[in-house]
Amino acid sequence: MSQSVAERVKEVVARQLRVPIEQVTEEARFVEDLGAESIQSLELVAAFEEEFDIEMDEEEALQVKTVGGAIEYISRKLQEEGR
Amino acid sequence: MKVLIYEDETYENFYPLTYLRASWELRCGAFSLRQRIEHLFPAEQVGLWARDILVPVLRRRYPDKPVNDLKALEGDDLLLVNGRALLTGPMDVDGVLKSGEELVCALIPKEKVSGCSGLEDLLETAESLPSEQRDIKVARYLWDLISENPKFIELDFKFFGPKVLGKLHPSVVVYGPEDKVYIGEGAEIHPYVVIDTRNGPVIVDRGTEVHPFTRIEGPSYIGPNCTLLGAKIREGCSFGPVCRIGGEVEESIVQGYSNKYHDGFLGHAYVGEWVNLGALTTNSDLKNDYSTVQVYLKGKLVDTGELKVGSFIGDHTKTSIGTLLNTGTTIGIMCNIVGVGALPPKYVPPFSLFVNGKITKGLGFKALLETARTSMSRRKIELSTEEEHLLRAIYEATKEERREAVKKYR
Numbered sequence: 001m002s003q004s005v006a007e008r009v010k011e012v013v014a015r016q017l018r019v020p021i022e023q024v025t026e027e028a029r030f031v032e033d034l035g036a037e038s039i040q041s042l043e044l045v046a047a048f049e050e051e052f053d054i055e056m057d058e059e060e061a062l063q064v065k066t067v068g069g070a071i072e073y074i075s076r077k078l079q080e081e082g083r
Numbered sequence: 084m085k086v087l088i089y090e091d092e093t094y095e096n097f098y099p100l101t102y103l104r105a106s107w108e109l110r111c112g113a114f115s116l117r118q119r120i121e122h123l124f125p126a127e128q129v130g131l132w133a134r135d136i137l138v139p140v141l142r143r144r145y146p147d148k149p150v151n152d153l154k155a156l157e158g159d160d161l162l163l164v165n166g167r168a169l170l171t172g173p174m175d176v177d178g179v180l181k182s183g184e185e186l187v188c189a190l191i192p193k194e195k196v197s198g199c200s201g202l203e204d205l206l207e208t209a210e211s212l213p214s215e216q217r218d219i220k221v222a223r224y225l226w227d228l229i230s231e232n233p234k235f236i237e238l239d240f241k242f243f244g245p246k247v248l249g250k251l252h253p254s255v256v257v258y259g260p261e262d263k264v265y266i267g268e269g270a271e272i273h274p275y276v277v278i279d280t281r282n283g284p285v286i287v288d289r290g291t292e293v294h295p296f297t298r299i300e301g302p303s304y305i306g307p308n309c310t311l312l313g314a315k316i317r318e319g320c321s322f323g324p325v326c327r328i329g330g331e332v333e334e335s336i337v338q339g340y341s342n343k344y345h346d347g348f349l350g351h352a353y354v355g356e357w358v359n360l361g362a363l364t365t366n367s368d369l370k371n372d373y374s375t376v377q378v379y380l381k382g383k384l385v386d387t388g389e390l391k392v393g394s395f396i397g398d399h400t401k402t403s404i405g406t407l408l409n410t411g412t413t414i415g416i417m418c419n420i421v422g423v424g425a426l427p428p429k430y431v432p433p434f435s436l437f438v439n440g441k442i443t444k445g446l447g448f449k450a451l452l453e454t455a456r457t458s459m460s461r462r463k464i465e466l467s468t469e470e471e472h473l474l475r476a477i478y479e480a481t482k483e484e485r486r487e488a489v490k491k492y493r
Contacts, residue, residue: 039421039439043439043441058445059446059447059450
């Protein structure tokens with residue numbers, strides 16, 4: 001069975017920010033809880049684009065502050081594209 | 084006689100420096116190409132012509148000159164001057180002068196001017212008139228301006244002359260002929276500075292401060308209100324106004340309002356305005372195998388035919404500490420280069436952020452605009468609405484090439 005969007009988002013976050021996957025909860029905030037520096041946030045956006053083959057607006061994407069927010073944002077993007 | 088200085092279709096050859104300015108605003112010697120043409124052809128009225136997208140910005144920048152307004156130039160013969168022409172002295176023009184296929188200038192009789200509705204008509208009219216060949220260099224690429232720069236500083240020295248209007252500390256050493264030094268009003272040369280005029284003149288324009296242990300080799304032009312901080316300025320450098328320069332710089336042009344405060348080497352480079360080069364930023368200008376340098380131009384690698392070509396860095400671009408740039412690298416406007424650990428690619432599209440060996444789309448247009456506003460306000464200059472619109476238009480127009488680069492280098 002293929003992985004859910006949420007699982008894939010969490011894996012990307014854990015890999016990019018080098019944190020244990022169990023810390024990557026939906027409530028976790030990228031900066032305060034997972035220690036994402038500004039440059040890592042940009043890399044995270046690039047990694048999401050690559051993982052989901054989507055185009056993210058940089059300003060919109062950087063407004064997303066939590067893992068749950070990213071799941072929601074990416075799910076919406078995929079839905080818009082009918083995927 | 085009235086004069087019209089025009090930009091033609093080759094402006095893309097001068098990217099990234101011409102994204103925000105006309106090609107006749109580029110520098111060579113002690114002046115911009117426009118300023119030199121105006122010095123050589125004093126006329127009661129000088130008009131300017133450039134591509135449409137620049138017109139609002141240029142009208143604000145040159146409020147006393149008609150921009151893309153032929154009506155304002157009617158009623159007199161019109162001297163049409165190619166803004167890329169590198170003119171070495173005054174000339175009597177009574178017809179059309181060409182250098183190979185390139186039009187250098189053309190005197191269009193007033194009765195023909197009134198029949199023209201734009202630059203295209205004027206150029207067609209010029210083509211229909213008998214022409215004469217002249218051996219005049221017409222710049223085709225940015226590296227032409229860099230290679231011609233030393234010669235033009237020498238030529239431009241006559242507009243300044245040997246004069247010391249500012250303060251020259253008694254311990255300053257002029258190594259070479261003393262009549263090849265110009266120190267402008269309000270400029271100050273601190274103790275233990277060496278001005279080496281053996282190979283050409285040194286022009287230090289008004290209000291500039293040269294700090295101790297700086298060495299300036301001629302021919303070099305240091306523009307108004309600059310600061311040199313213990314710098315090693317090798318021959319053939321031209322800096323526009325309000326630059327802060329340290330480290331080693333050789334045969335390079337900085338348009339103005341840019342900082343290269345710290346150590347690091349810049350050679351055979353052309354740097355735009357509002358650029359900040361972080362400490363130790365260094366560009367290569369010579370390949371290890373001494374072959375000619377290739378650069379990206381309109382998406383394709385072009386052989387410059389030159390052995391020494393450094394970097395072309397667009398306006399508002401910032402580099403991190405320790406950034407290393409490969410020979411012949413082009414970095415677009417408003418880029419952020421975190422060049423630690425990996426060389427950026429030889430072409431970085433405008434508004435990109437390079438970090439950890441990857442190109443990303445960066446923080447978005449709003450954030451870049453905010454940074455530009457902040458850096459300009461530090462010099463008490465405001466980003467105009469016209470400039471903001473131009474930046475936004477270029478941001479939109481370059482989205483696709485940024486998307487491609489992000490895919491290629493992620």
